[in-house]
Amino acid sequence: MDTNSYIAFLVVGVILVAIDGQIIYRSGRRYLERSHGDSGAGTSMARLVTVLFHLVVLGLLMLISTVDVGDSQTEGVILRLGIVLLLLAAAHGVTMAILARIKESQVQEQLAEEMAHPQQPLRHEQAPEPSIDTAPTTTTNPPPPYLSP
Numbered sequence: 001m002d003t004n005s006y007i008a009f010l011v012v013g014v015i016l017v018a019i020d021g022q023i024i025y026r027s028g029r030r031y032l033e034r035s036h037g038d039s040g041a042g043t044s045m046a047r048l049v050t051v052l053f054h055l056v057v058l059g060l061l062m063l064i065s066t067v068d069v070g071d072s073q074t075e076g077v078i079l080r081l082g083i084v085l086l087l088l089a090a091a092h093g094v095t096m097a098i099l100a101r102i103k104e105s106q107v108q109e110q111l112a113e114e115m116a117h118p119q120q121p122l123r124h125e126q127a128p129e130p131s132i133d134t135a136p137t138t139t140t141n142p143p144p145p146y147l148s149p
Helices: 003-034 039-065 073-116
Strands: none
Touching: 003 039, 003 073, 039 073
């Protein structure tokens, strides 16, 4: 593979990894924040998982760039990009599984905390709506005789 093909492969590969990493970070952050309610914890965990994703996939990208495939330069770049896309999809799936496991752990922690302190109201609980109409009503009927002065 000549220098131009090599550089083109690396640039396209890094761009793909960066885009997918940003999707994972932004979606993962919102996903984890909803489960725990603490935006700081959700952001931190999403950032850690995203850094792990970037390191693994960029390392695979570098390893794939050294493998000689295809008969021509163009075919070699296309084959390498295909391999990168497949590995990127696999890494994305593994990362989603990691985020799901983190969320499940957070939910279990929250449930254990709520069970340990039952007097505290649940985080997602809203005040119940009244079952009867609490609006004041005007009546034209006189009060019953036992209430009159």
